[in-house]
Amino acid sequence: xxxxxxxxxxxxxxLVVLAVVTIAFLVLRFATGDPARLVNPPGTPxxxxxxxxxxxxxxxxVFVQYGEYLxxxxxGDLGTSFRGAQPVASAVLTxxxxxxxxxxxxxxxxxGLAIVLGAVAAWRPGSIFDRAVLVWVALAQATPAxxxxxxxxxxxxxxxxxxxxxxxxxxxxxxxxxxxxxxxxSPVLIRTARQSFIETLREDYIKAARARGxxxxxxxxxxxxxxxxxxxxxLIGLQLGFLLAGAVVVEVIFNWPGIGKLILDSLASRxxxxxxxxxxxxxxxxxxxxxxxxxxxxxLDPRVGAARA
Amino acid sequence: MSDALAAVxxxxxSQTAASRVGGRILRSPLLLVGLVGTTLIVAAAIxxxxxAPADPTAQDLANILAPPVWxxxxxxxxxxxDVLGRDVASRLLYGARNSLFVAFSAMLLGSSLGLITGLLxxxxxGRVDSILMRLGDVQLAFPFILLAIAILGVVASRPAWLxxxxxxxxxxxxxxxxxxxxxxxxxxxxxxxAATALGAGPWRRLFRYVFPSVWQVVPVIALLDVGFLIxxxxxxxxxxxxxxxxxxxxxxxxxxxxxxxxxxxxxPILPGLAILVTVLSINLVGDGLAAVFDSRNVGGGFRRLRxxxxxxxxxxxxxxxxxxxxxxxxxxxxxxxxxKAVRGIDFELAPGETLGVVGESGSGKSxxxxxxxQLLEPPGRITEGAVFYxxxxxxxxxxxxxxxxxxxxxxxxxxxxxxxxxxxxxIGFQLRExxxxxxxxxxxxxxxxxxxxxxxxxxxxxxxxxxxYPFQLSGGMNQRVMIAMVLAARPRxxxxxxxxxxxxxxxxxxxxxxxxxLTEAENISLVLITHDIALVSEYxxxxxxLYAGEVCEYGPVRxxxxxxxxxxxxxxxxxxxxxxxxxxxxxxxxxxxxxxSEDRVGCPFADRCPLVMEVCREAAPPRYKVGPVHTAAxxxxxxxxxxxxxx
Numbered sequence: 001x002x003x004x005x006x007x008x009x010x011x012x013x014x015l016v017v018l019a020v021v022t023i024a025f026l027v028l029r030f031a032t033g034d035p036a037r038l039v040n041p042p043g044t045p046x047x048x049x050x051x052x053x054x055x056x057x058x059x060x061x062v063f064v065q066y067g068e069y070l071x072x073x074x075x076g077d078l079g080t081s082f083r084g085a086q087p088v089a090s091a092v093l094t095x096x097x098x099x100x101x102x103x104x105x106x107x108x109x110x111x112g113l114a115i116v117l118g119a120v121a122a123w124r125p126g127s128i129f130d131r132a133v134l135v136w137v138a139l140a141q142a143t144p145a146x147x148x149x150x151x152x153x154x155x156x157x158x159x160x161x162x163x164x165x166x167x168x169x170x171x172x173x174x175x176x177x178x179x180x181x182x183x184x185x186s187p188v189l190i191r192t193a194r195q196s197f198i199e200t201l202r203e204d205y206i207k208a209a210r211a212r213g214x215x216x217x218x219x220x221x222x223x224x225x226x227x228x229x230x231x232x233x234x235l236i237g238l239q240l241g242f243l244l245a246g247a248v249v250v251e252v253i254f255n256w257p258g259i260g261k262l263i264l265d266s267l268a269s270r271x272x273x274x275x276x277x278x279x280x281x282x283x284x285x286x287x288x289x290x291x292x293x294x295x296x297x298x299x300l301d302p303r304v305g306a307a308r309a
Numbered sequence: 310m311s312d313a314l315a316a317v318x319x320x321x322x323s324q325t326a327a328s329r330v331g332g333r334i335l336r337s338p339l340l341l342v343g344l345v346g347t348t349l350i351v352a353a354a355i356x357x358x359x360x361a362p363a364d365p366t367a368q369d370l371a372n373i374l375a376p377p378v379w380x381x382x383x384x385x386x387x388x389x390x391d392v393l394g395r396d397v398a399s400r401l402l403y404g405a406r407n408s409l410f411v412a413f414s415a416m417l418l419g420s421s422l423g424l425i426t427g428l429l430x431x432x433x434x435g436r437v438d439s440i441l442m443r444l445g446d447v448q449l450a451f452p453f454i455l456l457a458i459a460i461l462g463v464v465a466s467r468p469a470w471l472x473x474x475x476x477x478x479x480x481x482x483x484x485x486x487x488x489x490x491x492x493x494x495x496x497x498x499x500x501x502x503a504a505t506a507l508g509a510g511p512w513r514r515l516f517r518y519v520f521p522s523v524w525q526v527v528p529v530i531a532l533l534d535v536g537f538l539i540x541x542x543x544x545x546x547x548x549x550x551x552x553x554x555x556x557x558x559x560x561x562x563x564x565x566x567x568x569x570x571x572x573x574x575x576x577p578i579l580p581g582l583a584i585l586v587t588v589l590s591i592n593l594v595g596d597g598l599a600a601v602f603d604s605r606n607v608g609g610g611f612r613r614l615r616x617x618x619x620x621x622x623x624x625x626x627x628x629x630x631x632x633x634x635x636x637x638x639x640x641x642x643x644x645x646x647x648x649k650a651v652r653g654i655d656f657e658l659a660p661g662e663t664l665g666v667v668g669e670s671g672s673g674k675s676x677x678x679x680x681x682x683q684l685l686e687p688p689g690r691i692t693e694g695a696v697f698y699x700x701x702x703x704x705x706x707x708x709x710x711x712x713x714x715x716x717x718x719x720x721x722x723x724x725x726x727x728x729x730x731x732x733x734x735x736i737g738f739q740l741r742e743x744x745x746x747x748x749x750x751x752x753x754x755x756x757x758x759x760x761x762x763x764x765x766x767x768x769x770x771x772x773x774x775x776x777x778y779p780f781q782l783s784g785g786m787n788q789r790v791m792i793a794m795v796l797a798a799r800p801r802x803x804x805x806x807x808x809x810x811x812x813x814x815x816x817x818x819x820x821x822x823x824x825x826x827l828t829e830a831e832n833i834s835l836v837l838i839t840h841d842i843a844l845v846s847e848y849x850x851x852x853x854x855l856y857a858g859e860v861c862e863y864g865p866v867r868x869x870x871x872x873x874x875x876x877x878x879x880x881x882x883x884x885x886x887x888x889x890x891x892x893x894x895x896x897x898x899x900x901x902x903x904x905x906s907e908d909r910v911g912c913p914f915a916d917r918c919p920l921v922m923e924v925c926r927e928a929a930p931p932r933y934k935v936g937p938v939h940t941a942a943x944x945x946x947x948x949x950x951x952x953x954x955x956x
Contacts, residue, residue, distance in 0.1 A: 016447065020456065027460050124610045138596070142588035144540045146547045146560070147581030150567050154574060201610060207684055208729040212743045212794065213716020216611050222742070226733050238449060245454040249544055253567070263455075264548065267462035275463075279455050286455075301733055302778045 009294075013287045020283040021276070025069065028272050029062055038270040039082045056082060056273075073280065079273035088277035091262065096281055098168055099258035103247055103289075105174065106181040107236060113186050115229060118193025119220065125198055133190065141187040145246045149180045149253040166255035177250045184246050185239060192235050193228065200228040230301055237293035240286055259285075340597025346590030354405040361399035362387070366555045369394035374573045388579055391562065392569055397576070401583055403557040408587075411469060411552070412538035415477030420531050423484020424524065430485065431492025432515050442489070445482040453479045461550040469552060472545070476538055484530055491523045532595035536588040543584050559584050613683055613711070614690035616704050626697035631834045632658040632681070632802060637694035639673070639680050646906040650676040652858040653694070658851075660801070663828065663835040665845030665866065667881065668855035671902045674838045675724075677855075678804045680704075681836070682721050683711050698802065716747055720800040722824075724807035726787035730779040736790055737775025740797070747798045762793040766823060785816035792824055799831055806838045821848060842881045846870045851938075854878050857902050857913040860932065864939030874941035876918050912943070920945065 028035075036053040037044075053059045057068070072079065078088035121133040156176060157165035163175045200206060201224060209219045248260030255261070259282050266274035298304045353360060362385075375390040376382040377397075382389050388397040430441040457475045461467055495501065501518050509517065545551045546560025554561065559580040566576030620635070627633035639651040651673040658664045666674045679685045681696050683703055696703040698719065703711065723729035730739055740763070741755040750758065763771035766789040779787055788808060795803055808824060809817040825848050828835045837849055845852050845866065852869050854862040854877065862875040873879045900917035903909060911926040912918070918925065924944050933946035 012447075023456055024459050027456075028463055122610060124612055138589060138592055139585075142536065142540075142585050142592055144543050144547075144560075144581060144584050144588075146544060147563060147577070147584065150563065150570065150577045151581070154570060154577070158571065198610070202686065204723050204725065204728040205731045207679075208721070208723055208791075209731065209739075210611075210684055211682055211715055211721040211723075212746065212798070213712060213714070214742065214746055215712060220611070223731050223734070227731065230733075241454050245541070245544060248454075248458065249548065252548065263458065264462070267459070270463070275459060279459055282455050303732060303780050 009291065013291060016287050017280070017283045021070075021073075021280050022066075024276055024279045025066055028276060029065070034058070035082070035270065035272050069276070078277040078280065081274050082271045083269060088273045091274065092259065092277045092281045095257055095259050095262045095278075096285070098256060099247055099251070099260060099282075100285070102174070102177055102181065102250070102256065102258060103243060105178050106185055106243065109178065109182050110186040110189055111229075111232060111236065113182065114189035114193040114232060115225065117190045118195075118197050118228075119225070121190075121194040122197030122201060123220070130194075133194065137187045137190050140183050143183060145180055145184040146249045146253060148183055149176070149250055152176045152180060153253070168254075168256055173254075177254045177256060180250050180253075181243065181246050185243055188239065189232060189235060193232055196228040196231045197224065200224050203227070226300065230297065233293055233297050233300060237290050240289055240293075244282065244286060337597050337600070339593050340600075343590045343593025343595075343597055346586065347594055350405060350587050350590060351409065353402055354409045357402040357406045361396075361402045363396035363399045365395060365399040365403040365557045367395060374569060374576070376573065377575050377579075380575060389573065389575060391565055391576060397562070397579060400557040400562055401559070401580060404559040404562060404580065405583065405587070407552055407556055407558050408539050408542055408584075411472055411476065411542045412535050414469075414473045415538050415542075416480070416531050416535045418473060418477030419480030419534065420484050420527055422478065422481035424488055424527055426481060427485040427488025428492055428515060428520065428523070431489035432496060432511070432519060438489070441485065445485060448479065448482050457545070458548070458550060461545060467550070467553050472542070472551065476541055476545075480534055480538075483534065484527060487526050487530060488523055491526055492519055495519050495522055529595055529599045532591055532598070536591040536595065539584060539588055539591075543580075610687055612687040613685075613708055614687055616691045616693060618693060620695040620702055620705065621693075624695050624697075626700040626702075627657050629659060630657040630697075631660045631662075631699060632656075632836075633697040634677070634681065635695045635697065637677065637680060637696065638692045639676050639685065639689060640692050641689040643906070648905045650689070650858055650905060651680065652909075654853075654855070654858075654860055656851075656853050656860075656863060658802075658834050658836065660834055661829075661832040662851065663825070663837060663849045665842075665849030665852045666836060666838045666855060667840065667842050667845050667852060669840055669902070671857065671905065672855040673858035674855050675806050676858075678721065678806050678836065678838055682715060682719055682804060684721075716743065716798055716800070718800050719802045719804070720795045720798055721804040722788070722791050722795065722806065722808045725811045726784055726791055727779060727811070729791060730787055732779055734778075735775065736777055736779065736782070740775065740790065740794060743794045744797045758797055759793075762797045763790070765796055766790075766793045767819075768793070783816075784812050785820060788812065788816075788820050789823070792820070792827065796827055796831075800833060802834045802836070803828060804836045804838070807840070808837075809844075810839070810841075842878075843885045854881070858905065859913050859929075860940075860942060861914065862939075862941045862943075863932070864936055864941075868936055868939050874935050874939075874946055875914075875943045876920050876945075877914050878941075 034049075034053070035056065035058050036049050039056075040049055040052055050059075057065060060068075069079065076089055078092065080087055081091065117133050117136075121130040124130060153165045153176065156162045162172075164173045165176075167173060201220075206219060206223055209223045210216070214223075244260075247258065248264060250256065251258045251261040252264055259278050263275055263278035263282070266272075266278065369390065371394065372386070372390055373392055373394040375386050375394075377389045378384060378387050380389075386396050386398065388401065391397055391400065426441050430438040460475060461472070464471065496514075496519055501514060504514055504518050542551060543558065543560035543563070546558035547564045548560075549564065551558050551560055562580040563577050566573070566578075566580065570577050624635035625633075634654060634656050637651055637654045638649070641648040641650060654673070654677060656664060656666075666677065668674045676685070676689075680691055681698075681703065683696075685691070691704045694704070698714070703714070706714075730736065737756075737759060740759045741752070744750060744755045744758050744762075745752070748755070748758070759775065760771045763774060768774050768786070768789055774782065774786070774790070779790075782790070791808075805824065809820050812820060821844065825835070827833070837845065839845060849866050852862075852864065852866045853860065854869075854875065856877050861877045862869060862873070869878060870882070873882055903913050903916070909929065911928060912921075912930050915921050915925040922944060930942045930944045930947075932940040932942045933948070935941050935946050
């Protein structure tokens with residue numbers, strides 16, 4: 001049974017990636033003009049354009065291009081950049097870890113922050129801490145990531161000179177991008193964590209644990225946190241898309257050599273294979289992270305784990 | 310027919326609550342701030358052409374990057390100019406117009422799609438439902454933003470409708486899910502069922518009855534969605550993927566500002582502030598409205614509220630009794646008033662004795678137990694009275710002292726064993742944790758003790774059970790585990806709140822026998838709370854009959870069973886199914902409990918009492934003494950009447 005469920009899930013993941021790649025392919029081929037014209041300066045002679053067309057393979061029918069693309073992609077060949085002869089696969093794989101590092105640190109820090117602040121707020125709903133947390137959440141939720149990033153650069157990089165404004169270079173360079181992403185990702189997590197803690201503390205098993213005389217901190221930390229963080233795990237899965245959008249902005253502002261910046265730069269230069277490759281890899285990461293989140297849920301909640309087994 | 314339908318319509322939730330909602334809006338300052346802010350911003354967006362001091366696209370290359378007026382600029386360009394010499398104030402106003410237009414349109418698109426799909430999925434269910442919701446699952450696992458960026462990045466021109474579609478369509482699932490769950494709840498309600506019975510077809514039911522009470526959830530989500538969409542629209546504009554220049558957008562102004570921030574620091578700050586204030590205002594309205602519609606009272610947490618007043622000097626701990634409750638009163642403040650759950654209860658319990666507390670749900674029996682062990686859910690609190698345990702008033706003792714009594718001396722078993730054990734921790738973990746807390750034993754000793762107590766409650770393979778989670782065991786097994794915990798702790802007082810109600814009849818008897826044997830062997834005083842008077846008559850020494858938070862009758866079980874004095878006790882005894890005459894089952898007492906939040910005049914049972922007299926509605930009956938330790942709160946036993954009734 002477990003194997004079948006897993007297989008269905010894997011099939012779904014492949015389908016989603018395939019759908020993303022297909023839509024991206026069709027949009028890139030049909031929503032714009034002839035790529036061979038786009039990469040050449042205006043007024044280029046027709047025979048040169050025909051040559052370019054042949055070089056980048058757009059002279060063949062679209063479905064043949066699509067088939068070839070998929071066939072090569074499965075073997076790990078994502079084509080060559082329109083600009084220069086760099087293989088897309090290697091460019092994308094160089095950029096990927098940089099984005100993953102940013103996203104990973106952000107998720108861990110945001111979840112930690114959400115659990116701590118959510119717990120503090122839920123300990124005494126309506127208290128001054130609770131109100132402070134809610135005000136912070138409201139403010140953070142209304143703050144656009146790109147503006148915060150610009151402000152942080154203005155204050156901490158240009159004026160105070162504590163952290164570098166751009167480029168990835170040592171731990172200092174992580175501080176501002178990660179702060180930006182945490183501030184944008186965490187509000188909804190904190191809100192959910194608070195609500196989840198308040199509801200968990202109302203459960204009979206919490207009352208029962210207290211009736212057994214266990215100290216409050218222990219009831220909270222051992223019996224409350226594990227159960228209360230379950231909705232948080234689901235939510236992180238749902239927020240990955242949002243995080244991805246934030247990552248694109250942050251990478252652009254901080255000149256971070258990740259997937260987001262790669263895609264955006266390639267858009268500007270109409271480098272279709274590169275855009276296509278970036279989207280493919282981002283979609284794979286997105287789908288895999290969603291899968292990891294689901295697995296994590298099954299590990300944390302024995303009821304779900306058993307239902308799957 | 311049409312009259313009948315009209316009557317049904319009246320039963321649907323309507324404007325009755327409108328005035329109350331209005332009042333709550335006025336009493337919420339944050340909501341008011343949000344409303345004012347949102348109104349101003351929307352007005353600014355609508356009237357931008359009138360308000361803007363200059364044409365937002367008019368360039369003046371002689372006057373570029375002028376500072377705002379407070380940083381040395383001129384009044385002509387209050388907020389300064391950008392890199393092309395355009396007036397920033399005008400551009401911000403037009404930015405509001407564009408941002409709000411795109412976000413609002415996208416919200417309308419997403420919410421309409423979601424509302425329709427949610428209504429259809431919830432109302433028709435079955436295949437329609439499963440297809441739509443499966444589609445939703447796929448959508449949530451789909452990185453839309455990537456495609457949005459790719460599409461907007463490569464298309465030759467970016468008309469507003471494309472932006473609206475790309476931003477709006479992915480939002481449908483949020484609305485669809487909420488609407489669907491509301492429809493599911495709503496279509497089961499009586500007035501919809503009544504409409505079906507009266508012959509209203511499915512479409513009429515959907516739009517006439519279900520839709521009016523469901524659509525109300527949409528505006529709150531829509532508001533929060535608009536806030537989110539404004540940020541997304543600005544993000545795309547910032548990346549150069551929003552409305553094409555020269556259209557003014559907040560994100561676009563910020564992107565320009567960023568390139569020039571070394572020279573003109575205000576340029577990137579201002580549009581961000583505009584976004585922050587707008588989204589914050591809208592979110593405040595959304596959150597505020599959500600709080601107004603959702604009137605669940607704020608509460609919870611781990612606070613323990615002690616009574617404000619000291620115990621009445623007349624109350625005394627009761628010599629020789631382990632537990633003595635004196636004039637206990639418990640209240641729960643709610644938005645609808647104070648719920649007075651317990652209204653002056655007295656009882657005593659000697660060491661080793663069993664007290665049965667009987668009453669229907671809402672009688673205050675569980676609240677009494679929670680008050681004794683000091684685990685009332687805040688903001689609920691003991692307002693008056695005392696709970697003497699071994700001479701010490703628990704209502705006023707310190708949290709630290711109370712924590713040391715719980716588990717060690719006073720234990721509690723709850724109604725539903727499946728939810729009184731933590732679902733995500735193993736049985737063994739929870740049992741060992743409890744044992745180690747009480748005995749301070751080492752891990753190894755705790756493991757041995759756990760095995761022993763599990764065997765003692767009749768679990769034959771303790772090692773296997775220890776590794777399991779509560780959901781893997783039957784209710785009876787879980788309740789055995791709870792009893793094993795009590796056994797390991799050996800308390801002096803055990804509160805059992807409906808310990809067997811959730812179990813089947815055979816298991817019930819086994820569990821109760823085990824529980825009572827345990828308390829007898831260990832000389833534990835037991836408070837057995839139940840709605841089943843038959844259980845009490847079998848297992849308890851003394852009985853307390855509660856009705857609507859008040860004591861009806863209190864005394865030795867034998868005496869009450871053989872000669873119940875209060876009409877309510879009689880009714881309870883008569884409702885017990887008799888083996889010899891199964892046809893004469895369950896004489897249910899007609900009527901409802903009185904409103905727990907209202908003050909009362911007279912006897913709480915008067916409305917349902919077959920023997921009600923005039924005096925019963927005029928003043929609450931005192932508890933008349935009808936035996937050495939037997940009292941009944943009923944005028945039938947007033948001394949001047951008692952003889953007449955007895956004969």
